[in-house]
Amino acid sequence: MSALLEVTGATKRFAGVTAVDTVDLSVGQGEIVGLIGPNGSGKSTMVNLVTGDLMADTGSIRFRGEDITALPAWKRARLGMARSFQMIRLFRSLSVSDNLLLAKHAGMETTLGDSLMGRAAAREEEERLRVRARELLAWFELEAFADRPVGALSIGQQRMVELARGVIADPTLFVLDEPAAGLSPPNVDRLIVLIRRMRDEFGMAILLVEHDMRVVRDLCERLVVLDSGLKLAEGAPAAVTSDPKVVEAYIGTGWKRHARG
Numbered sequence: 001m002s003a004l005l006e007v008t009g010a011t012k013r014f015a016g017v018t019a020v021d022t023v024d025l026s027v028g029q030g031e032i033v034g035l036i037g038p039n040g041s042g043k044s045t046m047v048n049l050v051t052g053d054l055m056a057d058t059g060s061i062r063f064r065g066e067d068i069t070a071l072p073a074w075k076r077a078r079l080g081m082a083r084s085f086q087m088i089r090l091f092r093s094l095s096v097s098d099n100l101l102l103a104k105h106a107g108m109e110t111t112l113g114d115s116l117m118g119r120a121a122a123r124e125e126e127e128r129l130r131v132r133a134r135e136l137l138a139w140f141e142l143e144a145f146a147d148r149p150v151g152a153l154s155i156g157q158q159r160m161v162e163l164a165r166g167v168i169a170d171p172t173l174f175v176l177d178e179p180a181a182g183l184s185p186p187n188v189d190r191l192i193v194l195i196r197r198m199r200d201e202f203g204m205a206i207l208l209v210e211h212d213m214r215v216v217r218d219l220c221e222r223l224v225v226l227d228s229g230l231k232l233a234e235g236a237p238a239a240v241t242s243d244p245k246v247v248e249a250y251i252g253t254g255w256k257r258h259a260r261g
């Protein structure tokens with residue numbers, strides 16, 4: 001069976017720096033794959049190549065059997081790709097509920113859709129969307145915050161809103177860029193449970209960039225390690241995190257401490 005996502009030989013250079021160097025990466029249907037590596041190893045660049053926020057200089061990307069190498073981010077989103085960002089990107093002055101509704105609208109051809117469906121049908125669609133947003137807010141235990149501006153929420157709650165905002169688009173692949181960043185240990189525990197449930201209940205595959213080794217080891221079925229833009233290792237988390245060349249790449253970065261913790 002072909003992979004859901006198949007990146008072949010992706011390369012991205014920035015003035016003198018090869019941030020990602022001929023990297024292959026695949027994610028299967030419903031699989032949770034972790035992308036790890038020391039600071040500056042190319043993880044964010046790789047994620048941006050997958051989502052279309054950056055275009056690869058060379059290499060190809062296939063998603064759901066389609067060549068998406070030249071597609072912009074919004075077209076990849078429409079094909080079923082969602083993402084979260086390292087620095088949370090939400091509309092801080094808008095309510096939690098409106099952030100979800102806007103996310104779904106961004107994936108719909110609203111103007112064209114309205115005229116094609118007629119106003120009654122558009123209203124029905126709007127109502128369906130509101131019901132789905134309420135369901136998801138309950139799923140993420142955010143109902144009590146539905147009408148609050150996002151900016152008034154804690155970082156942990158904002159991370160949950162980001163996840164809900166991705167899930168409302170019904171993605172087949174959700175790309176998460178450091179979802180545990182800035183979370184307290186109890187919130188990291190909760191995040192691990194929720195991400196696994198997202199995959200199990202909604203059937204989506206997850207590509208995860210993460211520095212927190214507990215998250216990576218608890219959640220991921222496969223790890224891909226980058227170092228200086230190159231793929232250094234790939235495999236099951238236990239084998240990869242004890243691989244001497246992976247440990248060596250991380251020496252001096254503080255990761256060994258996390259890895260043992």
Ligand SMILES: Nc1ncnc2c1ncn2[C@@H]1O[C@H](COP(=O)(O)OP(=O)(O)OP(=O)(O)O)[C@@H](O)[C@H]1O
Nearest residue numbers: 014015017019037038039040041042043044045046
């Ligand atoms: N827009 C850019 N312009 C120039 N150089 C860049 C740009 N983006 C990334 N780089 C460089 O590419 C390399 C890889 O960076 P990238 O952010 O992808 O690494 P990372 O593994 O995500 O790092 P971190 O773990 O610190 O987030 C680094 O040397 C970085 O300085």
